[in-house]
Amino acid sequence: MKTKNTEVPIWDRRRPKFLFSGLMACGCCGGGFSKVSKDGFGCSTARKKGAAACTNMAVIKQGDLERRVLHALEHHLMDEEAVQIFCEEYAAARNRLQAVREASRIELERELKQVSTDHKKLVDAIIAGVPADQVKDRMIELDARRKDLERQLAASPAPDPIRIHPGMAKSYRTRIGQLIAGLSGNDRMEEAKEALRALIEKVELVPVPPEESGSGKSDGRPGLAIHLHGALASLLRLACGLPVHEVVGAVAQTQKAPRKAGRGWSNSAQSTEADSQGANIVEELVLVAGAGFEPAAFRL
Numbered sequence: 271m272k273t274k275n276t277e278v279p280i281w282d283r284r285r286p287k288f289l290f291s292g293l294m295a296c297g298c299c300g301g302g303f304s305k306v307s308k309d310g311f312g313c314s315t316a317r318k319k320g321a322a323a324c325t326n327m328a329v330i331k332q333g334d335l336e337r338r339v340l341h342a343l344e345h346h347l348m349d350e351e352a353v354q355i356f357c358e359e360y361a362a363a364r365n366r367l368q369a370v371r372e373a374s375r376i377e378l379e380r381e382l383k384q385v386s387t388d389h390k391k392l393v394d395a396i397i398a399g400v401p402a403d404q405v406k407d408r409m410i411e412l413d414a415r416r417k418d419l420e421r422q423l424a425a426s427p428a429p430d431p432i433r434i435h436p437g438m439a440k441s442y443r444t445r446i447g448q449l450i451a452g453l454s455g456n457d458r459m460e461e462a463k464e465a466l467r468a469l470i471e472k473v474e475l476v477p478v479p480p481e482e483s484g485s486g487k488s489d490g491r492p493g494l495a496i497h498l499h500g501a502l503a504s505l506l507r508l509a510c511g512l513p514v515h516e517v518v519g520a521v522a523q524t525q526k527a528p529r530k531a532g533r534g535w536s537n538s539a540q541s542t543e544a545d546s547q548g549a550n551i552v553e554e555l556v557l558v559a560g561a562g563f564e565p566a567a568f569r570l
Contacts (some may be wrong), residue, residue, distance in 0.1 A: 289336050289453075289463055290473055297476030297497065299324035311335060313475075328477045328492045338496055339473055343466065347500045348442040348509060375426055382419040385412050425546055442509035449514070465514045468521040471499040 286292060294311060301315035301324060309332045309448040319569035389412045392405045446469075452462030474497035507517045 285460060286463070286467065290339065290470070292469070293467060293470050294473045294475060296324060296326050296358065297474045297495075298326040301496045303475060309333065311475075326475075326477050328475075328494045330475060330494045335473075335496070339470075339498055340466070342442060342496075342498045342501075344443060344446045344450060347469075347498070347505060348439050348446075351438040353509075371426060375423065376424050378419055378426075382416065382423070385416050385419065388412055389416065438509040442505070442513060445508055445514075461514070461518075464506075464518050468504045468518045469501055469508065471501045473498055
């Protein structure tokens with residue numbers, strides 16, 4: 271995948287310095303985290319503006335942060351029980367949305383029937399001797415409305431059956447494992463980084479007593495609990511089998527970044543009708559889920 275008017279892939283254009291740069295947020299003030307030592311991250315606001323703005327002076331090692339977040343991405347954000355619950359809730363939400371759509375379709379069909387009836391009455395009136403000039407404008411108006419209604423009905427076909435399955439949790443874990451493995455490679459390391467970043471809404475770092483931080487350190491200093499907020503839309507796209515470049519590209523499009531299709535972590539052809547239908551299913555999944563579900567979150 272490359273940006274518009276350039277041969278440089280998106281992941282090479284504005285490459286983050288660290289794996290989770292720009293995604294880390296202080297759990298106290300909401301400000302960003304940045305490097306405060308050779309291998310440690312801390313709250314930028316607390317250090318630049320002092321205790322009046324933020325008191326979070328805890329530091330987390332880069333290796334510890336990345337290890338814990340990647341482990342959570344792989345093992346906690348898409349577990350089978352949670353996916354089963356999601357599928358049930360999604361089906362209910364989809365049915366509610368479909369009921370609204372069906373009501374709209376019924377109203378369109380009702381109006382189309384009335385328009386057709388009115389048009390036929392005018393034709394019968396002309397046959398009965400009414401001068402055509404007297405009804406011409408009304409017939410043109412009705413004919414235009416009929417065509418508009420038919421277009422709207424054609425654009426809202428009958429709903430497809432629900433085609434998601436709890437097995438997508440297994441698919442997600444397999445693919446996330448491949449991306450994490452890609453971090454140690456050379457040819458696709460940056461692509462893997464961007465894909466993993468696309469799955470994260472934010473990494474919130476909250477100061478806690480050392481025994482609650484989960485880091486395993488015992489130096490007595492406050493630690494940082496990590497609240498990982500997954501990007502629901504991206505998690506669903508990956509779990510449902512969309513190519514990685516589309517997962518990353520959807521985020522770029524949301525951020526108003528120009529993109530066009532390219533090659534990514536997928537062995538399937540991208541121009542088949544099946545791919546198109548699959549993408550449409552996933553986009554509806556994201557749309558429905560986004561209307562009624564909070565972003566996936568996990569404390570680690």
